[in-house]
Amino acid sequence: MRSYSRRTVLFQSTLAxxxxxxxxxxxxxxxxxxxxxxxxxxLSAVRDVAIARGKVARIAEGIPESSARQVVDARGKLxxxxxxxxxxxxxxxxxxxxxxxxxxxxxxxxxTVVDAGSAGAHTFPGLRKYVINVVDTRVxxxxxxxxxxxxxxxxxxxxxxxxxLRLANPKLAxxxxxxxxxxxxxxxxxxxxxxxxxxxxxxLRLAREASDAVGLPIMAHIGGTFSSLPxxxxxxxxxxxxxxxxxxxxxxxLDSNMRVLPEVRKAVANGLRLDVGHGAGSFGWGVAEAALxxxxxxxxxxxxxxxxxxxxxxxxxxTTLSKFLHLGMKLEDVMARATVNAxxxxxxxxxxxxxxxxxxxxxxxxxxxxxxxxxxxxxxxSRVVHRRLLPVATVKGGRVYGAASIPVxxx
Ligand SMILES: [Zn+2]
Numbered sequence: 001m002r003s004y005s006r007r008t009v010l011f012q013s014t015l016a017x018x019x020x021x022x023x024x025x026x027x028x029x030x031x032x033x034x035x036x037x038x039x040x041x042x043l044s045a046v047r048d049v050a051i052a053r054g055k056v057a058r059i060a061e062g063i064p065e066s067s068a069r070q071v072v073d074a075r076g077k078l079x080x081x082x083x084x085x086x087x088x089x090x091x092x093x094x095x096x097x098x099x100x101x102x103x104x105x106x107x108x109x110x111x112t113v114v115d116a117g118s119a120g121a122h123t124f125p126g127l128r129k130y131v132i133n134v135v136d137t138r139v140x141x142x143x144x145x146x147x148x149x150x151x152x153x154x155x156x157x158x159x160x161x162x163x164x165l166r167l168a169n170p171k172l173a174x175x176x177x178x179x180x181x182x183x184x185x186x187x188x189x190x191x192x193x194x195x196x197x198x199x200x201x202x203x204l205r206l207a208r209e210a211s212d213a214v215g216l217p218i219m220a221h222i223g224g225t226f227s228s229l230p231x232x233x234x235x236x237x238x239x240x241x242x243x244x245x246x247x248x249x250x251x252x253x254l255d256s257n258m259r260v261l262p263e264v265r266k267a268v269a270n271g272l273r274l275d276v277g278h279g280a281g282s283f284g285w286g287v288a289e290a291a292l293x294x295x296x297x298x299x300x301x302x303x304x305x306x307x308x309x310x311x312x313x314x315x316x317x318x319t320t321l322s323k324f325l326h327l328g329m330k331l332e333d334v335m336a337r338a339t340v341n342a343x344x345x346x347x348x349x350x351x352x353x354x355x356x357x358x359x360x361x362x363x364x365x366x367x368x369x370x371x372x373x374x375x376x377x378x379x380x381x382s383r384v385v386h387r388r389l390l391p392v393a394t395v396k397g398g399r400v401y402g403a404a405s406i407p408v409x410x411x
Pocket of ligand 1: 279
């Protein structure tokens, strides 16, 4: 990854990166002239962002180029805090749905991710040793309540990690979390019937037991469950998260008349958080359109990017964010859901998802492409959208990474 990053920075044709011009400079990096959107401080204006010793040192207009060792010309681009994607799968080589973190996250404007349950107590040490500790993307995790994590389910083996309830082990989950509190931020459970059988509520009670013992939230994957969503919601608490909020089909947030279930509104009023988790099967344009019309907006927008959707329909977090622009959300509100809101959902260290002075030097640069782009949901339904966020470059801890090119469908 390191040589890859250096190469892509050097070949980054859309940015003028001036290297080594000012050895006495007070800043290491200046991201100049972009439209900065930082919802954490209600900022949406043209600004320069200066970074020193890996931290945001200053945001202002007209910071001189001569004050920085390296300059990224972001004029005409959008500049945001490094994005946070709270639902990805980056246990490449162990979970069948795992993908490598760096080409799919840090190369796409995402500096911080949460691996959502790819690992359980038995497989977590490998996630830590071979992924978290070595990749450039900042990776946190939600521990699967099943000891095997998401290592069983694939397209050719359709049985998930809780099909045998004996694999849900709160005691081992608690022990693993206590030993890894610096990187484990919560507990993940998937409740779809081919994963949790008909004992979904029993499995969720075991996740609840572990969650209560360690004082960390649950992220519950909903949809296609044996038990109804209202029954599941009864076991969730303030600060817990449901992911796949806009999934089409049985077990979702809407009734048969496309009205938001009253139990969902009540749970949200009581502090339940709604996450998108687009995924291969969990985002329906029709559901999202109906829900947003009824003012049921997500708290966080995450991609659930993994092996079975990274070639489409998900592609990356920026594409999922673009779908919410098409749904009518303001750019600033969309960005809040992948920066400050994401940072507030779990117990991350301070200084992520924001460009406040003194915070981590994590920045994403995007181009807003305008035209006609076909974006597809998880059920092969398409919409023609007219704005699309394209990742251009990423900065993490003051270091510049190039952005990988992504397929663009133009009519
Ligand atoms: Zn997932």
